[in-house]
Every structure is written in C-alpha cells, then in structure tokens.
C-alpha cells in the first residue's frame with residue numbers, strides 16, 4: 641500500500657475567500673495546501689470592474705501569512721452592464737483569469753447577476769476573441785423549476801444556447817452536481833470543462849435531509865441523489881482532463897448556517913486535500929489524484945503547472961482536523977466528511 645504520495649502543488653479552481661476578518665481567517669487554510677486559486681467575485685458589493693479586482697487582489701495579498709506561496713487568480717462578476725473593453729483590459733493586464741456568470745438570484749450574492757443573456761452577448765464575444773474563460777454557476781432561479789432539476793434545465797435552456805451563440809467561448813461549468821452535467825461536459829468538445837467540489841463527492845441529498853436537517857451540508861447547487869454523486873466520483877477519478885478540482889469552499893459564520901434561513905456553502909479548505917486522497921484511494925485511483933488537483937485545471941486555463949510539490953502521508957490511525965475555525969467573533973464549521981481520514985499533508 642502507498643504510504644507517501646508526492647504531487648505537484650494543487651490549484652483550487654473555484655474558491656470563496658470573502659473579505660475583511662473572514663478573509664484573514666480562511667486564507668491561511670487555502671494557502672497551506674494550494675499554490676493558486678480562482679477567487680470568486682461574489683462579495684457585497686460584487687467585484688465587477690478590473691479596478692475592483694485589482695483592489696481585491698491587493699487585499700488578499702496583504703492578508704497572506706508571512707512566507708506563504710499563494711497566487712490569487714481573480715475573476716470579474718458579470719453583470720448586464722459589464723463593459724467588454726474593461727474586461728479585455730483587465731485580462732491583458734493580467735488582473736483577471738476568468739469572468740463569472742451568476743444567473744440572477746441563483747445563489748449567495750447573485751442579485752446583480754444576469755437576467756437577460758442577450759445583454760451580455762457582447763462581453764462573451766469579446767471573451768471568446770481573447771480566450772478568456774467564462775465560469776458558469778450552472779443553475780437558474782426560476783421558481784417553476786424544482787431545485788433538484790435546476791442544473792439539468794439550465795444546461796438545456798441557457799448553457800447550451802450560449803455556447804452555440806458564441807462558439808469560441810471557453811466555459812467552465814462550475815461545481816457540476818449531476819450525471820447530466822457530467823455527460824454534457826464529457827461530450828462537449830474542447831471548449832468546455834467542469835470543476836467538481838470535494839463535498840459533492842461525499843454528499844447525496846439524504847445527508848442533508850434524512851434524520852434531521854444538517855445545515856452544514858447545505859450548499860448550491862444542492863447535493864443530488866446518490867446516482868449523481870457516483871457519476872461525479874467516476875468523472876473525478878476518470879483521468880479526463882475535462883474535470884478538475886474547484887472546492888467551492890464557501891465559509892459562512894455558523895450563526896448564519898444554523899439559522900431559520902441558512903446560507904449555502906460548505907467550508908472545505910482545511911481538509912479538502914486529505915479528503916480527496918481518501919476518495920481517490922477508495923476508488924483505486926491515487927495515481928490520478930495529481931491530474932485532478934494539479935494538472936487538468938492549469939492546462940484548461942493555459943497555466944503552467946506549479947513548480948512546487950506537496951507530499952501526502954498515510955498513517956495507520958485516522959487523523960483529526962479541527963471541527964471549526966475562528967473568524968473574529970464568529971466560528972466557521974469545517975466540512976465533516978463522515979469518514980475517518982488517514983491521509984495528511986506532510
């Protein structure tokens with residue numbers, strides 16, 4: 641049995657770092673294991689312009705612990721008022737790595753997102769010209785559509801039409817949660833890829849709802865049936881370069897998770913890599929972990945793989961991870977994978 645595994649340092653291709661006190665609390669947890677992360681722009685107010693992305697990047701850099709080796713890759717929050725020239729300038733200046741599309745109302749802080757997709761056509765065409773990828777939150781907010789069907793419906797009604805209308809656009813379907821999503825990406829040609837979270841490899845909807853409601857397992861897109869979780873696991877360990885890690889680690893204060901109207905998000909940054917090692921080992925695919933965490937995402941974004949390495953060690957006894965971290969006066973609960981973890985980062 642493998643006792644040590646050395647991989648290129650991982651990239652987290654979908655991460656929520658927030659701002660202020662929460663940023664300072666959660667950033668060290670990502671910087672410890674990840675060399676780079678694609679940072680989501682859904683602050684309040686959102687990161688809409690190149691100048692705002694540059695300012696947010698400076699705040700992230702200032703919050704890094706001394707000696708940390710971590711590069712935040714910034715995104716812009718697409719609105720119906722986004723200026724294609726500002727996007728192109730921010731990309732040319734190396735300020736942004738992608739643009740994020742939130743359908744209005746779909747998730748946390750998405751109120752400024754897109755309602756009418758024709759109104760962002762000019763931005764998308766410009767992005768296709770300059771090769772700037774679009775990260776898509778792949779579900780809508782139509783109250784007529786059942787929450788468990790929103791991803792599949794979004795692919796048919798929005799994502800596929802956008803890709804047909806703007807054929808050169810490179811698209812990352814973020815946090816894919818369904819077999820339909822996996823199939824769409826696997827058969828979708830060169831220009832599409834998907835991120836998969838750690839928690840969607842572990843959770844099905846029973847874990848959220850059966851035997852009591854577990855708010856720390858509530859995220860968006862919501863975890864689906866077991867068959868979908870199995871499709872995600874198969875995609876993650878398949879070795880296909882179309883699928884790569886984006887944790888969607890999304891911290892919220894416990895006070896707002898354990899609430900009558902709890903926030904969506906699982907905070908996985910501290911234990912994402914040990915959980916993935918356990919999952920890939922269980923699937924007999926440890927040899928493919930590095931592709932998923934450290935190679936496929938970089939390749940899709942046209943980035944060189946990280947120079948450094950990360951060594952994982954497997955112990956006989958399970959290791960424990962703190963159940964929560966402090967963020968100023970708040971606490972944030974760390975994702976509980978409901979299984980013993982034997983792998984830790986050396």
Ligand code: DOR
Nearest residue numbers: 747748859860890904905
């Ligand atoms: O669970 C989620 N949390 N899904 C999202 O799309 C947003 C994120 C957040 O920002 O909290």
Ligand code: ZN
Nearest residue numbers: 654656680888
């Ligand atoms: Zn997210």
